[in-house]
Amino acid sequence: MRKLGNPVLAERASDLEDVRRRVLAILLGVAGSATVLPENAIVFAADLLPSQFADLDLTKVAGIVLAYAGPTAHVSILAASKGIPAVVAAGVGVLCVPDGQPVIVDADLGSVRINPPEADLADIRAAVIRRRERVAANRAATQDDCYTADGKRIEVVANLGGPADVAVALESGAEGCGLMRSEFLFLNRTSAPSEDEQYAQYQAIADGLKGRPLIIRTLDAGADKDVPYANLPKEENPALGMRGVRMSLWQPELLRTQIRALLRVKPYGQTKILLPMIATIADLRDVRKVIDEEMKALGRTAPIEVGIMVEVPSAALISRTLAAEADFLSVGTNDLAQYTLAIDRVNPRLAKQLDPFHPAVLRLIQLAAEGARAHGRWVGVCGSLASFPLAAPVLIGLGVTELSATAGSIAEIKAMVRTLDMNKCKAVAEAALALESGEAVRRMLAQSWPEA
Numbered sequence: 001m002r003k004l005g006n007p008v009l010a011e012r013a014s015d016l017e018d019v020r021r022r023v024l025a026i027l028l029g030v031a032g033s034a035t036v037l038p039e040n041a042i043v044f045a046a047d048l049l050p051s052q053f054a055d056l057d058l059t060k061v062a063g064i065v066l067a068y069a070g071p072t073a074h075v076s077i078l079a080a081s082k083g084i085p086a087v088v089a090a091g092v093g094v095l096c097v098p099d100g101q102p103v104i105v106d107a108d109l110g111s112v113r114i115n116p117p118e119a120d121l122a123d124i125r126a127a128v129i130r131r132r133e134r135v136a137a138n139r140a141a142t143q144d145d146c147y148t149a150d151g152k153r154i155e156v157v158a159n160l161g162g163p164a165d166v167a168v169a170l171e172s173g174a175e176g177c178g179l180m181r182s183e184f185l186f187l188n189r190t191s192a193p194s195e196d197e198q199y200a201q202y203q204a205i206a207d208g209l210k211g212r213p214l215i216i217r218t219l220d221a222g223a224d225k226d227v228p229y230a231n232l233p234k235e236e237n238p239a240l241g242m243r244g245v246r247m248s249l250w251q252p253e254l255l256r257t258q259i260r261a262l263l264r265v266k267p268y269g270q271t272k273i274l275l276p277m278i279a280t281i282a283d284l285r286d287v288r289k290v291i292d293e294e295m296k297a298l299g300r301t302a303p304i305e306v307g308i309m310v311e312v313p314s315a316a317l318i319s320r321t322l323a324a325e326a327d328f329l330s331v332g333t334n335d336l337a338q339y340t341l342a343i344d345r346v347n348p349r350l351a352k353q354l355d356p357f358h359p360a361v362l363r364l365i366q367l368a369a370e371g372a373r374a375h376g377r378w379v380g381v382c383g384s385l386a387s388f389p390l391a392a393p394v395l396i397g398l399g400v401t402e403l404s405a406t407a408g409s410i411a412e413i414k415a416m417v418r419t420l421d422m423n424k425c426k427a428v429a430e431a432a433l434a435l436e437s438g439e440a441v442r443r444m445l446a447q448s449w450p451e452a
């Protein structure tokens with residue numbers, strides 16, 4: 001009806017859309033809830049499924065507040081990729097807020113203020129306008145390659161889940177892909193994708209990136225990423241069990257198929273392989289052996305770069321040993337924070353304490369960078385810490401030269417990096433390492449860059 005080009009009939013299409021929403025709400029037993037959103041709505045919910053998020057009219061959503069979920073939950077990643085401010089793990093108290101109240105959500109500070117004074121509302125409206133103007137200016141400059149003010153090259157690339165994400169990433173200014181989470185091809189199905197199916201997807205991403213670098217991570221199944229047909233064993237503590245590269249080496253057929261698909265992607269040199277959950281040098285060597293065998297079987301002689309995720313503290317601690325044999329290192333701050341702070345990343349009660357800005361996590365990133373430098377390797381960050389523009393000065397000061405972020409934050413990150421110089425970054429990193437908590441690090445950064 002919308003395509004008929006008649007505005008009256010197009011309006012009827014919206015009516016039908018509305019009926020669809022209401023019928024669904026009745027069938028789901030949630031009739032009466034505010035499924036039709038007003039302008040500038042703040043959505044309060046216990047949690048949101050990705051499908052529920054997809055159902056929201058994002059043109060109307062000014063922010064999201066969730067009682068549960070965590071910063072690395074799918075809904076948080078989706079909200080970030082769409083540029084929607086979201087405060088998660090806010091506690092059940094937020095579910096008592098009545099509909100229609102004025103609310104200020106500040107996702108930078110993680111604060112939610114109900115019924116603030118009119119003067120504060122006016123201030124925040126003005127700040128939102130200033131921010132929109134800044135974002136528009138940042139977007140206009142986002143296609144240029146990124147350098148610090150003193151000329152240090154910092155690659156700002158995107159995290160991708162599949163070919164469908166490539167266009168948005170490039171529009172956002174991504175200079176390539178620093179982490180393609182290949183598990184998205186394996187989830188929600190009853191059997192593993194075949195070599196040809198995988199190859200088609202990887203090649204489509206490589207083509208879409210038009211020669212820009214592409215880093216594809218091998219299957220990171222287990223723990224929070226369930227792949228039913230992988231026959232994972234029932235374990236007391238799956239996050240400490242068969243996951244990532246351990247699972248791949250335990251059932252090498254899935255790994256071999258994936259490696260063969262990856263090795264076929266052309267042009268050679270564009271695509272690199274990234275290995276998840278490396279904890280020991282044996283993990284890396286065992287996978288290298290598989291890669292070498294499959295290269296031989298395929299008759300490929302052109303080398304392929306193989307990097308490791310630094311997301312287990314042991315990998316940071318022995319980064320010098322690992323960097324001798326890995327081509328690059330990429331820090332996964334989601335898991336690195338989980339394993340450093342001993343906080344389950346899917347436990348909503350502890351989500352607030354799972355802070356990648358924690359100085360203990362930063363110190364491990366520094367160690368990873370030192371180990372890499374000793375062997376002339378580069379270090380990137382592809383965990384969620386890289387998506388905070390405020391983290392850029394610290395990470396660059398610690399020795400990181402690649403930031404792989406969610407598409408929605410790339411323009412802001414590039415704008416931040418362009419204002420920085422290496423001396424300032426090193427001083428900020430040193431200061432952050434000496435602070436007592438993640439919160440203190442955030443506060444220090446927010447004071448230094450109040451508009452970021």
Ligand code: PEP
Pocket residue numbers: 072179181220311331332333334335336382383384
């Ligand atoms: C990480 O752990 O930071 C990471 C990038 O990997 P994932 O979030 O997919 O576990």
Ligand code: MG
Pocket residue numbers: 276311332334335
């Ligand atoms: Mg991880």
